[in-house]
Amino acid sequence: MTLNLCVLTPNRIVWDSEVKEIILSTNTGQIGVLPNHAPIATAVDIGILRIRLNDQWLTMALMGGFARIGNNEITILVNDAEKGSDIDPQEAQETLELAEANLRKAEGKRQTIEANLALRRARTRVEAINAIS
Amino acid sequence: MSSSNLTMWASSKPSISDASPLSFRASVGSIFQLPSSGSPSRANPVAPIQCNLRELRDRIDSVKNTQKITEAMKLVAAAKVRRAQEAVVNGRPFSETLVEVLYNINEQLQIEDVDAPLTSVRPVKKVALVVVTGDRGLCGGFNNNIIKKAEARIAELKGLGLDYTVISVGKKGNSYFLRRPYIPVDKFLEGGTLPTAKEAQAIADDVFSLFVSEEVDKVELLYTKFVSLVKSNPVIHTLLPLSPKGEICDLNGNCVDAAEDEFFRLTTKEGKLTVERDVVRTETIDFSPILQFEQDPVQILDALLPLYLNSQILRALQESLASELAARMSAMSNATDNASELKKSLSMVYNRRRQAKITGEILEIVAGANALT
Numbered sequence: 001m002t003l004n005l006c007v008l009t010p011n012r013i014v015w016d017s018e019v020k021e022i023i024l025s026t027n028t029g030q031i032g033v034l035p036n037h038a039p040i041a042t043a044v045d046i047g048i049l050r051i052r053l054n055d056q057w058l059t060m061a062l063m064g065g066f067a068r069i070g071n072n073e074i075t076i077l078v079n080d081a082e083k084g085s086d087i088d089p090q091e092a093q094e095t096l097e098l099a100e101a102n103l104r105k106a107e108g109k110r111q112t113i114e115a116n117l118a119l120r121r122a123r124t125r126v127e128a129i130n131a132i133s
Numbered sequence: 134m135s136s137s138n139l140t141m142w143a144s145s146k147p148s149i150s151d152a153s154p155l156s157f158r159a160s161v162g163s164i165f166q167l168p169s170s171g172s173p174s175r176a177n178p179v180a181p182i183q184c185n186l187r188e189l190r191d192r193i194d195s196v197k198n199t200q201k202i203t204e205a206m207k208l209v210a211a212a213k214v215r216r217a218q219e220a221v222v223n224g225r226p227f228s229e230t231l232v233e234v235l236y237n238i239n240e241q242l243q244i245e246d247v248d249a250p251l252t253s254v255r256p257v258k259k260v261a262l263v264v265v266t267g268d269r270g271l272c273g274g275f276n277n278n279i280i281k282k283a284e285a286r287i288a289e290l291k292g293l294g295l296d297y298t299v300i301s302v303g304k305k306g307n308s309y310f311l312r313r314p315y316i317p318v319d320k321f322l323e324g325g326t327l328p329t330a331k332e333a334q335a336i337a338d339d340v341f342s343l344f345v346s347e348e349v350d351k352v353e354l355l356y357t358k359f360v361s362l363v364k365s366n367p368v369i370h371t372l373l374p375l376s377p378k379g380e381i382c383d384l385n386g387n388c389v390d391a392a393e394d395e396f397f398r399l400t401t402k403e404g405k406l407t408v409e410r411d412v413v414r415t416e417t418i419d420f421s422p423i424l425q426f427e428q429d430p431v432q433i434l435d436a437l438l439p440l441y442l443n444s445q446i447l448r449a450l451q452e453s454l455a456s457e458l459a460a461r462m463s464a465m466s467n468a469t470d471n472a473s474e475l476k477k478s479l480s481m482v483y484n485r486r487r488q489a490k491i492t493g494e495i496l497e498i499v500a501g502a503n504a505l506t
Contacts, residue, residue, distance in 0.1 A: 008227040010330040010447045011220070027428050027436065041238065042427035043436030063334075066436045068234055070424060077231055079443055080330050110346040114338055 001035040005051065007060070007076045014060070014081045015051075022074065023050040024067060039070030044078060046120045048128050059084035061128035063121055084128035092129060096122040186490070189483040193476060200472035206271065207465035210458045214362075217455040220327055224451070228444050235437060238430070250345050251438045254374050259296040261319065261349040262286060263336060263372065263446075265356040265453040266306030268324055272461035275357065275365070276305040279453075282367040283355050287316065298349065300339060302332075302450070319343065328450035330443065336450075337443045344373045356449040357456040363463055365456035372445060 005022060007015040023032045025047030044067050049060040065078030099122040103115040264283045266276050283299070283306075290297045298319045301310050307321045320339055324332060343349045352373040358366045426433055 008230055010224050010227050010333065010444050012223050013226055027432055031427070038425065040425045040427050041234070041433060043433045064436065065440050066234065066433065068424075075230055075234075077227060077234070077437075077440055079334055079440060108346075110342045110348060113342045113345065117338060 001072060003033070003035045003037075003072050003074065005074045005076070007049075007062075007078065007081050009078055009081050014083070019051050019053055021052040024076070025049070025062070026067070033069055033074060035072055037069050037072075039068075041068050042066070044076060046117075046124050048084075048124060048131060049076070049081075050131070057131075059128045059131040061087065061124045063124070082125065082128070084131060087125050087129050089126075089129050092122065092125040096126050098122075186483065186486055189479060189486065193479045193483060196472050196476045196479065200469055200476065203465045203468040203472060207462055207469060210462040210465060214455060214458045214462065216327060217451060217458060221451050221455075224444070224447065228448070231437075231440060231444060235441060237424075238433065238437065250435070251341075251373060251442070255347070255350045257295060257350040259298065259349045259351075260290055261298050261300060261340065261343055261352045263300045263302065263340065263352065263354045263356075264306050264310075265324070265354070265449060266301070266303035266309075267453070267457040268304040268326075269457075269461075270305065271464065272457050273464035273467075275457050275460035276303075276309075279355060279357050279367045280306065280309055282369070286353070286355065286369060298343075300336065302336060303453075324450060324454070328447060328454055330447060333443050333447035333450060336446050337439065340372060340446075341439065341442065350374075354446065354449050356453040359452045359455040359459065362459045365459060370445075370449065372442065 002018050003020065003022075005015055005017065005019045006013070021032065021034050023030055024042075025045050027043045027045050030047075031042070044062055044065045046064045047062060049062050051058045051060065061082045061084065062076070062078045063080040065076065067074065067076045069075075096119075099115065099119040103112070103119050106112045106115040262283060264279065266279055270276065287297060287299075298317045299310060300320050300322065301307050301318055302322045303324045307323070310316055310318045310321070322332070322335060322339075340352050344352055351371065354370045354372045356368065356370070358368045360366060
């Protein structure tokens with residue numbers, strides 16, 4: 001049995017091919033998906049997605065969305081997805097620091113919400129790089 | 134310059150030549166002509182015509198250059214419309230799947246009472262208007278139309294006694310609202326050359342935080358809907374709150390079937406660019422009825438609705454860009470036509486003037502030669 005993974009963003013198809021296994025960060029924690037998984041629908045948090053191709057693990061930073069698993073088809077809909085290998089480490093680190101500074105400066109409910117979101121995105125990107133090395 | 138010297142020489146020579154044999158007539162003539170239009174007529178008829186001829190030539194040149202520019206802009210816009218269309222096509226798998234999933238989940242959630250933050254309908258006190266304009270001008274009435282629509286909507290809201298704030302997207306809108314400090318603007322954003330999920334995300338984040346922090350109770354999106362290459366409509370689309378029944382209805386109750394997806398295709402027909410608009414009905418296949426929800430349905434809806442919000446905004450940005458490019462294309466095509474017409478009439482005048490001048494010179498020479506003999 002083969003497992004097919006499809007990662008879609010509003011701009012493009014990021015991934016559409018066969019995989020052996022994935023680990024997905026959902027809102028209620030990480031779940032691993034192997035072939036013949038029970039059909040489920042889940043919300044995807046801002047976090048990293050690990051993909052196993054044979055014996056090689058890849059990481060991808062997902063910016064929140066939704067996943068549907070069933071019939072050995074995984075469809076992940078996310079706002080944005082970046083492969084860990086495509087992220088510039090220095091730039092990601094700078095963005096993270098900026099986001100942290102912004103959160104400290106944030107005043108009021110609204111700014112805090114925004115800053116928190118930005119911080120989580122930035123952190124995920126950094127994590128996606130570190131997971132490789 | 135050489136021709137002006139020639140005419141000066143030609144026109145001055147007869148005056149000298151007829152000054153010697155008929156000094157009397159010449160002096161009479163000069164006296165008669167001096168006060169009224171003598172020296173001006175000598176200097177001026179030569180000078181303005183000269184000047185006019187040169188001016189005409191300059192104008193023809195500048196019109197030619199302008200025509201080249203407008204022609205190029207038209208072609209660039211046409212090429213960009215293609216790119217915009219590609220972006221829409223690239224986004225299709227996403228929006229199709231999203232609609233499919235939403236449709237399914239919506240069906241399964243019909244029974245339950247869902248209460249997600251993005252669907253909460255509150256009594257409206259303040260409305261946020263997201264106004265999508267272009268970054269550049271030279272596209273006919275495109276920017277003006279959407280700004281006028283926004284102004285009309287603002288007046289309407291004022292009439293209803295509601296508070297409002299504007300989120301301006303695009304340089305043209307930004308400069309418009311900056312010049313009018315009495316309109317409260319929450320944020321100025323700039324649209325990129327090609328709208329991507331990042332820009333949509335920035336707008337969505339802003340809208341989301343405004344709505345969730347209860348600063349505003351309704352968010353409306355004002356953008357230009359792309360109908361065809363020659364037609365586009367500024368429209369108002371209610372973004373938030375998403376009505377609980379569905380992501381599929383907009384607030385005013387008019388149901389938009391989200392399964393019906395439209396996209397436009399640029400094709401060439403008989404060598405001319407045309408646009409086809411396809412209505413694609415995405416089949417909403419039932420997927421496994423034994424589907425389990427990993428989280429609460431509410432949480433899943435919470436994850437899906439922002440996605441839906443983003444894709445709506447992205448869609449609006451793409452439509453707006455396509456409309457802008459189409460507007461620019463037709464405006465530039467008109468400008469090119471006008472330029473060639475102007476060039477034609479100017480060259481006609483120029484040629485007439487030139488011919489008239491040459492005829493005049495020949496007459497003068499002939500008259501002078503006749504006077505000599």
